[in-house]
Amino acid sequence: MKYSSDTENFFDKVYAVTKLIPHGRVTSYGAIAKYLGAARSSRMVGWAMNGAGKYPDVPAHRVVNRVGLLTGKMHFGSTTAMQQMLEEEGIQVKDDKVVNFKKHFWDPVLELD
């Protein structure tokens, strides 16, 4: 099999950053993309998450869109799995979106840089 070098690297970075998300915290696709230097490629982060399912150490449920909406909940097998995991970490979820998202927001650019 062949590896697309840059693409693999990008995906790997996405997984690395996602794994660094503290327990009980959440971040956004755009924040990760920005940290990787691809702020305009936020969709690629989401695509990377699509392949994150095979990485048990990648808490994709802690990654939501820019307003804290659980847009990717449908990819967890159950539409409630993501919400349930977040609630178990102390994050309140209402109407498929993180309550007080701003407070739980974890920006890798600010925390890691």
Place this chain on the structure above:
DNA sequence: TGATTGACTATGA
């Protein structure tokens, strides 16, 4: 090979 889609975001009306 070309067109369409998608776990997003920013901007304009």
Place this chain on the structure above:
DNA sequence: TTCATAGCCAATC
């Protein structure tokens, strides 16, 4: 404030 459109880049059909 809410809705619609454009840009992004890789994967899939």
